[in-house]
Amino acid sequence: MRTEQMRKLKRFSRFEHLLLLPLALLTTQCGIFLAGPDPRASLPPCVDDDCDCGDLISQPQAQAVLDSFRNDPYSLDRDGNGRACEALPLAPPSLAALTYVSTSPHLALGNPSHAGKTYANDFLIEREQYALAYSRDRSSLIWASWRVNRSWLGQTDRQDDFRPDGNLPKAFAPVLPTAYRGSGYDRGHMVPSGDRTRSPADNSATFLMSNIFPQAADNNRGPWRELEEYAREQVQAGKSLYVIGGVYGDQGKVGEVTVPGRIWKVIVVLDSPTADVSSITNQTEVIAVDMPNRDRVDASWQTYQTSVDRIEIATGYDLLSSLPVEIQAVLEAK
Ligand code: MN
Ligand code: MN
Numbered sequence: 001m002r003t004e005q006m007r008k009l010k011r012f013s014r015f016e017h018l019l020l021l022p023l024a025l026l027t028t029q030c031g032i033f034l035a036g037p038d039p040r041a042s043l044p045p046c047v048d049d050d051c052d053c054g055d056l057i058s059q060p061q062a063q064a065v066l067d068s069f070r071n072d073p074y075s076l077d078r079d080g081n082g083r084a085c086e087a088l089p090l091a092p093p094s095l096a097a098l099t100y101v102s103t104s105p106h107l108a109l110g111n112p113s114h115a116g117k118t119y120a121n122d123f124l125i126e127r128e129q130y131a132l133a134y135s136r137d138r139s140s141l142i143w144a145s146w147r148v149n150r151s152w153l154g155q156t157d158r159q160d161d162f163r164p165d166g167n168l169p170k171a172f173a174p175v176l177p178t179a180y181r182g183s184g185y186d187r188g189h190m191v192p193s194g195d196r197t198r199s200p201a202d203n204s205a206t207f208l209m210s211n212i213f214p215q216a217a218d219n220n221r222g223p224w225r226e227l228e229e230y231a232r233e234q235v236q237a238g239k240s241l242y243v244i245g246g247v248y249g250d251q252g253k254v255g256e257v258t259v260p261g262r263i264w265k266v267i268v269v270l271d272s273p274t275a276d277v278s279s280i281t282n283q284t285e286v287i288a289v290d291m292p293n294r295d296r297v298d299a300s301w302q303t304y305q306t307s308v309d310r311i312e313i314a315t316g317y318d319l320l321s322s323l324p325v326e327i328q329a330v331l332e333a334k
Contacts, residue, residue, distance in 0.1 A: 002310040009282075009331040016205075017220065023092050025162070035243075039068070039309075040068075041307065041309065041310065041333075042064070042231065042313065042315050043064060043065055043068060043310070043313070044056065044061065044065070044290075044310060044314035045262075045264075045290035045304075045306040045310045045311065045314060046074075046261075046262060046290075046292070046314070047065055047068075047069070047074075047325055048067070048304075049292055049304075050074060050095075050292065050304070051074040051076065052074065052249075052261060053064055053084075053085035053087070053088060053138075054249050054250045054251040054252075055248075055249040055261040055292070055314075056068075056076075056085055056088060056246060056249065056263050056314075057088070057089070057249070057315065057316055058088055058089050058090065058091055058092040058316075059070070059083075059084065059085055059086060059088040059089065059090050059092070060090070060091070060159070061088075061092065061313070061333040062076050062084035062085035062088055062314045063083065063084045063085075065084065066082075066084035071182055072117070073089055076120060079261075080117070087224050088253065091240065092316035093121075093316060095113060095316070095317075095318070096105065096112040096114040096116060096119060096122070097112070097114075097227075098116070098236075098312060099111050099114045100114070100115065100116040100117065100124055100192045101135055102124075102126060102131070103275045103326070104126045104127075105147050106126070106130050106131040106145050106147050107126075107131045107145055107244050107275065108120055108147070108277045108322060109145065109244065109268065109277060109319070109320050109321070109322050110144055110241060110315035110318065110319070110320060110321030110322040110323075111124070111131075111321070112133075112145070112181075112315075112318060112319050112321070113133050113142060113143065113316075113317050114318075115133035119133040120135075120136040120137070120169075120171075120172075121136055121137050121138070122135065122142070123135070123168070123169070124282045125165070125167055125168075125171075125210060127167075127171060127205055128194075128204075128205075128207040129146070129191070129196050129202050129206070130145065130146035130191045130205070130211070130248040131144065131146070132144035132145070132146055132170065132190070132191070132210060132211060134165075134172075134210050136169075136171075136172045136173075137258075138257070138258040138280050139172075139173065139175050139255075139256045139257040139258065140175070140210070140212070140213045140214075140247065140257055140258060140260075141210055141211060141212075141213060141246070141247070141249070142246055142247060143244060143245065143246030143317070144190040144191050144233070144244070144245055144246070145242070145243070145244045145245075146191050146195065146242075146243055147202070147240070147242055147243075148195050148231070148240065148241040148243060149235060149240035149273040150236070150238070150240075150273045150276070151196060151198065151273070152196060152197070152198055152200065152202070152235075153195070153197050153198065153232070153235060154197045154198040155197065156196075156197040156198065156199055156202070156203045157203075158193050158203065159193075159200055159203045159204040159207055161204050161207050162177035162187060162207045162209060162212065163177055163207065163208060163209065164176060164177070164208075164209050165209055165210035165211075167208075167210075168210060173256055175209040175210075175212075175255075175256070175257060176209070177209060179209070179254065179255050179256075179257055180214055180254050180255075180257070182218060183254040183255075183261065184213065184217070185214035185215060185217070185254055186214075186215045186217045186220040186221070187209075187214075187215075187217065187218070187220075188212060188213050188214065188215025188220045188224070188263075189206055189207075189211060189212060190211050190212075190213065190245050190246070190247075191205075191206050191211050191245075192206065192228045192230075192232075193206045193207070194232060195228070195231075195232065195243075195321045200238045204280065213247050213257075213260060213262065213263075214254045214259045214260075214293075215255055215293060216293050216295045216297070217295060218294075218295040218296075219263070219291060219292075219293055219294065219295065219297050219299055222297055222298075222299050223289075223291060223298060223299060223300060223301040223303065224263065224291065224301070225302060226299070226300065227265065227267075227287075227301035228288060228303045230283060230301070231243065231267055231287075234269055235273075236289075238272065238273060239268055239269050239270060239271060239272070239273075240269075240270045240272065240273050240274070240275055241268065241269055241270070242267070242268040242270075242277070243265065243266070243267050243268075244265070244266045244319060245263070245264065245265040245266070246261060246263075246264055246265075246315065246317075247260035247263050247264075247293070248261070248262055248264070248314060248315050249261025249262045249293075251293065259293065260291060260293050261292065262290055262291065262292060262313070262314065263290070263293050264288070264289060264291070264311045264314070265287075265288070265289050266286065266287070266288045266308055266311065266319055266320075267285065267287040267288075268280065268284060268285075268286055268320070268331075269284070269286070270284070277322060280323060280327060280331075281327065281330070282326075282327055282330040284331060286308060286332075287305070288306050288307055288308045288310075288311055288334075289301055289304040289305055289306065290304055290306045290310070290311055290314065291304040306333065307332060307333055307334055308332035308333075308334075309332045309333055312332065319332070320332060
């Protein structure tokens with residue numbers, strides 16, 4: 001994966017950027033649409049709004065952004081020495097060589113970070129209701145993956161029983177439901193309460209603190225919620241979904257919990273309630289978003305649409321990894 005990522009980062013050399021960026025600016029200003037590779041496609045999605053060192057996972061990645069925007073609009077090179085975000089790690093976290101084999105229906109599209117039962121910062125939790133990977137050092141999930149079709153939706157009210165996750169190893173400091181109190185951040189769900197309303201037990205599973213992250217209130221109640229509701233409308237209309245969502249980046253801490261800089265989600269939309277991964281083709285609809293975790297956000301989730309490829313660049317994960325590589329290549333570039 002690391003080599004795949006490096007290849008993606010290298011796909012646009014510095015030379016090509018120098019040629020393409022002025023061209024892209026020129027064509028935008030003249031209102032002319034020129035088909036061709038998007039010079040930003042090899043960079044993380046934060047370049048579309050406002051990158052911060054806390055949105056990037058490694059120094060080389062920050063450097064790739066700086067090298068593409070030599071006037072440093074994001075202030076990635078505060079000391080002006082030509083090197084971006086020098087405090088970041090020199091390499092993205094490498095994925096484990098072995099992928100834990102799972103029969104969970106929620107992991108049918110793969111295990112993005114190769115999470116397993118023995119990795120403290122990539123700790124896999126599988127429940128009947130969802131699968132997620134948890135980081136001890138961040139004291140939160142890093143991603144979750146879950147299936148949604150009509151059978152998951154019912155009449156159950158929000159249980160609101162936020163509580164520590166007893167499935168985490170004893171050595172992990174438990175995150176209490178009061179952990180974000182006074183921080184200004186919402187207790188944001190990754191697997192939405194509204195996606196698990198078949199029974200009180202299902203809904204209650206979304207209130208475990210392992211499924212919760214510190215989320216900017218206007219994001220949680222704005223575009224993030226809009227996307228959750230849009231996705232559920234598709235399910236009510238007879239479609240079904242595979243959803244993978246996660247967090248990355250670092251903009252400080254609330255107690256022991258890392259506040260992510262960015263929040264992403266990939267939704268694969270299938271045409272019937274019972275369709276499974278075997279029905280996925282090059283034509284399958286894929287929605288990918290990557291949003292800044294801050295209050296200053298656009299109300300519409302569409303503003304934050306990006307490609308799966310760019311989320312892979314930003315996170316270092318391999319998404320949709322269970323699909324044939326040709327289908328992955330098409331769906332991830334959309
Ligand atoms: Mn929410
Ligand atoms: Mn992939």
